[in-house]
Amino acid sequence: MCPDAKNCSSPLVCRAERILRQKVMTLPDAPAARSPGLPTEFYSEGDYWWPDPACPDGPYIKYDGRSNPRSFNRHRKLLIRQSVQIATLSEAFRMTRSPKFLKKAEAILRAWFMNPDTAMRPHLSYAQAVHRRCSGRSIGVIDSIHLAETALAVRQKTFCEALDPETAATVKEWFARYLAWLTTGSFGQEERIHPNNHGTCYYLQCAAFAHLTENHALLEELRHDFRERLLGFMDRRGAFPAELRRTKPYSYSLFQLNVLSGTAALLSRPEENLFLHVDRQGHSLALAASFLYPYVTDKSAWPYARDIAYWKYWPNQPAFLFLCGYFLNQPAWLRQWRHMRSDLKLFEVIRNTPIRMPRLWISHLLQEK
Structure with missing residues (x-):
């Protein structure tokens, strides 16, 4: 139970109170031994890939639907943790106008999107890697789907207007750069035409990021594709x-x-x-x-x-x-x-x-x- 429960106006505010005591953590806090990238470059491994029993030292093989508990997913967990924190703090601030929620959110946003030593690089080139097969795949774009609620939380009018202007501008610029990577790079273009939930996840992310960055032309393109x-x-x-x-x-x-x-x-x-x-x-x-x-x-x-x-x-x-x-x-x-x-x-x-x-x-x- 939340120790501040008597002062909480809702379960969400109680969760926000707990976040105030949590350490700010970013990608460098979870070193990825098999990643070819920098500590600030996102890395993950495919969920459904396992060692081949017939060739233990060879490339991994796929068992659809069976998640390998040894696949590296710590960067995904940290990204999700950040998304939950920012969304919760944004909503708690909207409900209470308490500056403590805003201050904590700004610290997390600066660590993830501003500080050159800890900020995530705006790409997913090393997502959903497969051991001894590839260092990243286009379907890894789905891993950033949890950034959608981060973007929507920052965009929320009450929260965005209260943010430190430099923080707000830098976060929006980060998402603009990531959106450019999504919409112009080969990984994003492959996901855009993917014929299952991966394709839909591409559109969901682009829509969320386009809202935050006020990319109205892209929103019109996305609406057209949704209809058609x-x-x-x-x-x-x-x-x-x-x-x-x-x-x-x-x-x-x-x-x-x-x-x-x-x-x-x-x-x-x-x-x-x-x-x-x-x-x-x-x-x-x-x-x-x-x-x-x-x-x-x-x-x-x-x-x-x-x-x-x-x-x-x-x-x-x-x-x-x-x-x-x-x-x-x-x-x-x-x-x-x-x-x-x-x-x-x-x-x-x-x-x-x-x-x-x-x-x-x-x-x-x-x-x-």
């Missing part, structure tokens, strides 16, 4: 065939719909609700949400194969219930979301939950006070 292409990831029933073919079809289906909903939320505007958009093949977010909703309320009815791992940890308060419920005016979905628990203790669940504070994803449509 992204809804095509589903079939006529609203299911996602590319996810159903995976060894964890249930959690991947949830993940895809959560990310697609988050992307639609960021790209919607007062004059255009993309949750209402129906493409030429009849695909829509309403169709996808209606398909998956019954299996959220009753997982035992899931008619496909069970996930080969972590089955019991899902659905874990999926964000699509909140976002689709909000934008499609579905009170039952909102009620279901409120009644569900969010358990973010297991890394497998944490890494697949990039939308933890749904209010941040609609803040550009709200009148903030």
Whole structure:
């Protein structure tokens, strides 16, 4: 229990109080022995790659859906930790206007995006490496999906206006440089056309970063692609065939719909609700949400194969219930979301939950006070 519980106005503020006592940690705090890069360059290893029993000293081989606990993921954990901290502190400051939350957030932001000794370099060239195969892959772009809530938290009007101007400007510049790497480099371009949740995650990140950096031209490009292409990831029933073919079809289906909903939320505007958009093949977010909703309320009815791992940890308060419920005016979905628990203790669940504070994803449509 939070030691300051008597003074906490909400569970979120209580979590923010705990963050005040946490050490600021950055990538150099987690040395990556196999990384070819600098201590400030992000490095991760593919989850599903293992030593080959037939050739222990040879290249790793893939077992889809089975996470290798020895894969290096400390940089991912630190990035997620920072994202949770900044989002929580930003919301706590909006709710309380307490300068202590702002001060702690500024210290974290400076360490991650300003200090030349600790700031993360704005690229993911060494993400999702595979031992003895490659030092990084385009699908590693998905690892920065948790930076989306960092960007949205910094963009939040009340928080952004209170930030030290130099800190705010430098953080925005960092995200502009990272967005340029995403949209012009080969890794980003490969992810953009990826035919499953990786493609959707690319769009979600670009939308979040474009909001923070006020890249309106890019936002228009992303809206065009959403209307013309992204809804095509589903079939006529609203299911996602590319996810159903995976060894964890249930959690991947949830993940895809959560990310697609988050992307639609960021790209919607007062004059255009993309949750209402129906493409030429009849695909829509309403169709996808209606398909998956019954299996959220009753997982035992899931008619496909069970996930080969972590089955019991899902659905874990999926964000699509909140976002689709909000934008499609579905009170039952909102009620279901409120009644569900969010358990973010297991890394497998944490890494697949990039939308933890749904209010941040609609803040550009709200009148903030």
